[in-house]
Amino acid sequence: MNPKRKTIILVTVAVLTMAALIYVNLQNIRDTRPSAHTPSAKMEHGS
Amino acid sequence: MIHKLLFWSLTVLFPLPLVLTYDALATEPDQLKFYIFLGLIAYAWWLLAIALSTRPRWLDRFVGLPAIYGLHGMLGVLAIISAYLHSNNSYSPSRLARYLGDWGFYGSLTVLCYAVFFMSGWIVDRSRLLQKTKNLLETVFRHQVSVWIHRLNLVIVAMIWLHAHLLLRVNQHFPFMLLLDLYSVSVLSFYAWKKWVAPDTYLMGTVTRNEPLGESTRRLTVDLGGSTASSQPGDFFFLSFQDSSAVGREWHPFSVTDNSRQALSFTIRQHGDFTGRLDDLELGSHVRLEGPFGRFESTIQGRDREAPLVFVGMGAGVAPLLSLTAAHHTTRRIHLLWAVRRPEDAYYGNVLEEYQAASGGRLKVTTKVGRFRRTDLDQILTAEEIAKGGFFIVGPNPAVLANQRLLWRIGVSPRRIHQERLTM
Numbered sequence: 001m002n003p004k005r006k007t008i009i010l011v012t013v014a015v016l017t018m019a020a021l022i023y024v025n026l027q028n029i030r031d032t033r034p035s036a037h038t039p040s041a042k043m044e045h046g047s
Numbered sequence: 048m049i050h051k052l053l054f055w056s057l058t059v060l061f062p063l064p065l066v067l068t069y070d071a072l073a074t075e076p077d078q079l080k081f082y083i084f085l086g087l088i089a090y091a092w093w094l095l096a097i098a099l100s101t102r103p104r105w106l107d108r109f110v111g112l113p114a115i116y117g118l119h120g121m122l123g124v125l126a127i128i129s130a131y132l133h134s135n136n137s138y139s140p141s142r143l144a145r146y147l148g149d150w151g152f153y154g155s156l157t158v159l160c161y162a163v164f165f166m167s168g169w170i171v172d173r174s175r176l177l178q179k180t181k182n183l184l185e186t187v188f189r190h191q192v193s194v195w196i197h198r199l200n201l202v203i204v205a206m207i208w209l210h211a212h213l214l215l216r217v218n219q220h221f222p223f224m225l226l227l228d229l230y231s232v233s234v235l236s237f238y239a240w241k242k243w244v245a246p247d248t249y250l251m252g253t254v255t256r257n258e259p260l261g262e263s264t265r266r267l268t269v270d271l272g273g274s275t276a277s278s279q280p281g282d283f284f285f286l287s288f289q290d291s292s293a294v295g296r297e298w299h300p301f302s303v304t305d306n307s308r309q310a311l312s313f314t315i316r317q318h319g320d321f322t323g324r325l326d327d328l329e330l331g332s333h334v335r336l337e338g339p340f341g342r343f344e345s346t347i348q349g350r351d352r353e354a355p356l357v358f359v360g361m362g363a364g365v366a367p368l369l370s371l372t373a374a375h376h377t378t379r380r381i382h383l384l385w386a387v388r389r390p391e392d393a394y395y396g397n398v399l400e401e402y403q404a405a406s407g408g409r410l411k412v413t414t415k416v417g418r419f420r421r422t423d424l425d426q427i428l429t430a431e432e433i434a435k436g437g438f439f440i441v442g443p444n445p446a447v448l449a450n451q452r453l454l455w456r457i458g459v460s461p462r463r464i465h466q467e468r469l470t471m
Contacts, residue, residue, distance in 0.1 A: 002247070003245075003248050007240070014233075017232050018228060021232070025218065025228070028218050028219075029219055029221055032215060032218075
């Protein structure tokens with residue numbers, strides 16, 4: 001395989017990895033953000 | 048000097064964006080934040096050490112490969128200290144993050160200790176006993192084994208990267224995580240490019256001559272098949288033999304002996320397991336050449352043209368000095384000191400006589416069987432050479448260090464002593 005093709009593959013893999021990591025990071029933040037429907041909120045509504 | 052200062056400032060500049068971004072986003076108490084900074088700095092230093100291990104050629108021309116390897120090693124040590132303070136003073140609720148951090152720390156400590164003994168020369172080059180122990184151990188832990196053990200640092204960096212991603216107090220800051228990932232992906236992509244793509248762009252040559260010089264030295268000639276190397280006198284290349292059954296493909300540095308750029312000659316002392324097998328290297332073997340590297344020529348160009356140059360070569364270490372002599376013997380005053388083990392090891396005697404005859408009295412050659420001692424140097428060197436000369440020392444690492452100390456003792460300023468040991 002010629003170096004130009006290898007470079008294109010490498011850059012593509014790097015960009016896709018970055019895109020995947022951005023997605024994972026955003027998911028992480030969404031999962032850990034305090035939700036409006038926390039058990040304590042429910043307790044307050046219920047009491 | 049200014050080049051080296053700029054280069055060393057990378058130690059501060061490289062982790063700075065990560066630290067500043069985290070500082071701007073995080074809300075922890077200052078003390079905890081400080082220890083998190085230390086963890087970030089350690090991670091950034093490991094990444095920088097990986098980037099430096101690719102030995103970029105433009106950086107070699109800027110500061111020299113010994114300085115690059117020097118910083119690479121120092122970063123490994125500094126990162127361990129920083130990581131130790133981080134791990135002992137911060138906590139993590141995630142058990143997996145804790146395990147990864149601990150394994151990463153102990154793993155990198157082990158790899159560092161191994162590298163200091165087998166690869167750095169920091170201690171071994173300064174102790175004959177340790178040198179012998181290392182030579183003995185290298186029958187099992189060969190150079191290529193050491194290289195692969197050193198590459199475990201990549202696994203350790205991956206563990207630390209995952210450790211950071213599992214920490215809730217860290218991974219909730221999106222801009223910071225984006226920057227951390229950008230650092231990691233960029234450095235690892237650069238490393239992958241260097242190992243996978245860059246070799247295809249290097250010079251290729253064919254071994255056309257492989258002849259013995261004395262008992263334990265060989266001269267290899269590599270024809271570049273019409274290509275021209277951009278090397279300067281005194282430069283060296285990393286060579287990898289592609290299709291030889293005698294030696295593996297691992298990269299080893301060798302200095303160019305003469306001035307030709309189409310067919311490069313290398314004088315190689317056979318002292319290790321790799322060079323010992325060069326006897327059986329077949330003519331016609333293909334060679335990949337990474338380089339050229341080296342700063343001897345640019346150092347000479349930067350020196351006062353009237354000041355004498357003193358070249359000190361030990362055994363096959365005369366190789367780069369021979370090419371510098373070939374380039375400058377008609378224009379500069381040169382004193383070449385060559386220490387050999389036996390009289391028959393002075394294999395370049397005839398070539399040096401030719402250069403001397405053509406130099407118009409500018410070139411003086413002193414060949415000695417056995418090492419140069421202080422009494423020898425007192426007699427051989429002139430007062431002007433000691434006071435103004437630019438000294439260039441090449442040879443086995445312990446001998447280079449010994450000669451460097453000797454020159455300091457007779458009054459040669461450290462600033463005028465140049466050597467390119469590739470260990471630290």
